[in-house]
Each structure stands twice: as structure tokens, then as C-alpha cells.
Amino acid sequence: MDKLIAFFLCFVLLPFYLVAQLAEDVIYLKDGSILRGNILKTDTGVNVRFEIIGRNQLVIPDSAIRLILINQQKQSTGNETLTSPVELSADVSFYGGTKNSGGFTFVTSYQFPFRLSAGVGLGTEWFSYQQFPFSTDVSY
Numbered sequence: 488m489d490k491l492i493a494f495f496l497c498f499v500l501l502p503f504y505l506v507a508q509l510a511e512d513v514i515y516l517k518d519g520s521i522l523r524g525n526i527l528k529t530d531t532g533v534n535v536r537f538e539i540i541g542r543n544q545l546v547i548p549d550s551a552i553r554l555i556l557i558n559q560q561k562q563s564t565g566n567e568t569l570t571s572p573v574e575l576s577a578d579v580s581f582y583g584g585t586k587n588s589g590g591f592t593f594v595t596s597y598q599f600p601f602r603l604s605a606g607v608g609l610g611t612e613w614f615s616y617q618q619f620p621f622s623t624d625v626s627y
Contacts, residue, residue: 511561512537514547515554522547526557572598580612588614594624603627 514522514537524539535552537545574596582588590613596606608622 510558513556513559514552515556516547516551517553518551523561526555574598574604574606578610582614588612590618590620592620592622594622596624 511523512526514526514535516522522537522539522545524537526535527538527544528536532549534549535547535555537547539545576594576596578592578594580590580592582590590611592608592610594606594608596604598604604624604626606624608624610620610622612618612620
């Protein structure tokens with residue numbers, strides 16, 4: 488039962504983790520340039536190792552940096568939708584023909600940019616005995 492609770496917590500906490508990835512670090516350079524990405528390593532007084540889009544890494548000397556902002560919300564360009572690519576759905580079922588039968592299922596899915604959606608789910612069903620179905624969901 489403890490494993491089941493841990494599994495459900497993963498499905499509940501996973502969307503929050505993915506939303507947290509919408510933050511980025513911003514470095515303002517003295518020449519007026521603005522770099523957005525993730526700070527990998529900081530050597531105070533020497534340089535900063537910075538990762539930008541595409542896993543490209545830059546080593547920026549401290550003398551070229553004017554300001555560093557950490558964990559800033561990513562700016563919207565206006566072209567993308569503001570909906571989360573992660574969807575958590577719950578399904579409650581009642582089955583006829585048997586006494587005290589029913590169940591519920593939770594499915595967490597991710598919507599890829601090219602219309603593909605994939606997810607996994609776990610639930611419980613009660614008949615004359617209890618079952619724990621595991622499900623996968625793929626749609627295009």
C-alpha cells in the first residue's frame with residue numbers, strides 16, 4: 488500500500504516539477520547583450536559557465552557581466568500557447584452486475600509539440616477482490 492501511495496504522489500507532484508522548469512537564469516552583459524539559459528557553475532571573481540538553448544555552453548568572464556538574475560520566469564513570445572503540456576486526468580467507474588464494484592484511475596500524460604501525446608496511469612478496481620491496473624495512453 489505504501490508503494491501505491493508513493494506512486495500516486497509521483498503523479499501528483501510530477502506536473503508541479505515540470506511547471507517549475509519554466510524558470511531560467513538571465514545574464515546581462517556590459518556590452519548590452521542578454522543571455523537566457525541555465526547557470527551550470529560559478530567561480531566567484533573568475534567566470535560563469537552558462538548553458539543556452541541547444542546545450543551550448545559559454546564561459547563568461549566576471550569582468551563582462553553586469554547583472555545575473557536567477558530563476559526568472561521565462562518570457563512568452565506570444566506565439567506559443569500558455570497551457571501546460573502536462574495533463575492529469577482522473578476517471579471514476581461504477582460497474583453493473585456485481586455488488587459493490589467500481590474503481591478509479593489517474594493518468595498523467597505529456598503533449599509533445601508535434602501533436603503526439605503519451606502518458607501512464609495507475610488505478611484501483613473493486614470486484615470480489617481488489618485490482619491495481621497499470622495503463623498507458625498514446626494518441627496522435
